[in-house]
Amino acid sequence: MRIKLLFLFFSVLFFLSCSQEGIEEVVAPTTTMEVVDAEIQGHREEISEEPSPVVLRTQNWLAQIQQPNGLLESSENTNFVSLYDNALAALIFTSQGDLERAERIFDFFDLRREAELLQGHGGFFQFRDAAGENGNRSWMGDNVWLLIALNNYHTYTGNQRYSPLAQELETWIRSLQDEDGGLWGGYNADGTRIPKVTEGIITAFNAVAGYDAFHKNILAYLKQQRWDIEAKTLIASPETPAYNFALDLHSLGYSILKDFPEDVLPMADRYRTTQTATVTGEEISGYCFDEDKDVIWLEGTAQMAFAFQLAGMPSVSDELLAEIEKTFITSASLEASSGIPYTTNQGTTYGATRLWDHADLTPALSSNAWYLFTKLNFDPFELQREKEIPPSDKFWLLEATD
Secondary structure (H helix, E strand, O other): OHHHHHHHHHOOOOOOOOEOOOOOOOOOOOOOOOOOOHHHHHHHHHHOOOOOHHHHHHHHHHHHOEOOOOOEOOOOOOOOEEHHHHHHHHHHHHHOOOHHHHHHHHHHHHOOHHHHHOOOOOOOOOEEOOOOOOOEOEEHHHHHHHHHHHHHHHHHHOOOOOHHHHHHHHHHHHHOEOOOOOEOOEEOOOOOEOOOOHHHHHHHHHHOOOOOHHHHHHHHHHHHHOEEOOOOEEOOOOOOHHHOOOHHHHHHHHHHOOOOOHHHOHHHHHHEEEEEOOOOOOEEEEEOOOOOOOOOEHHHHHHHHHHHHHOOOHHHHHHHHHHHHOOOEEOOOOOOOEEOEOEOOOOEOOOOOEOOOOOOOOEOHHHHHHHHHHHOOOOOOHHHOOOOOOHHHOHHHHHHHO
């Protein structure tokens, strides 16, 4: 999974410590746009009439970590950039009508189509430094998120400016489909293939528009290889039985697959735990990556809040958001900005691998983005959730009635 790999890079990065302070009201980041498209403006009013001070501080943090080249570091002063995190940031900027910031992200990758996306085994690099150099491995799942961000931008703006980029991304994603219907995870730096990862496969199912043989074959693969009939949930990998169950397959499975059983959400209590936040000292209730239950994964907990909100259970979603808000850290270097760390405390990520040193000490882009998706009622999967899936292909419903 994507989260299992991040520690290899973060563990060697310098970071600036941040401290917990009171949250004060600030002015939202100002877009340089003179005119916001009417459809975008209507969408902004629909998802957020008046953002709270804590939301404004989070938006402010996100805006201020963007580099001159358009990229955003995954956390302050780390010299570490993730494609996934930048796709999330582009979605937030687009949803709020801050198109200039979103376009700066897209422009960075658009300019590298020939030199990166279309070279060698293809795909954009998963990780790079803040200057955009020293890229490493092409993970399918992160490229999928960039396609989701582009699809949302094209729909909400009516501007098809990045259509060639989106089409080339889709072509590469489709090329990763194996004869069994699953998708290879991309390619490592040495050219070896990355194994099939359930999280990336279901996200690709949403990102690629419509419903054709590509989607049908994905569902056939998931039914045969990644569906636990007894537990009625998706599993991470049959090759790792000790970590077969993963939190994000509950939240993303429900959020992406139409008519997925709501029972999968309370089933995630198998990862529920209480931990003490390293920075704030607050006792927090939330979800771990897996059944180790040694940390609270705040990005994943925000994903669960998003899924509960989508399921029409706002009280459960609000309860999780309130827990997440206890972990806010005020930036020591950015004005009027606060953010949520990656985890509440130190421990292991998915599996038994240790987290990087500052996972619990500094705001993390991914945690903040999923928090904002939920607080602003923005659904990145909405555009392609309503696929024309034949009832016979919805294995999650067929199995549930057997």
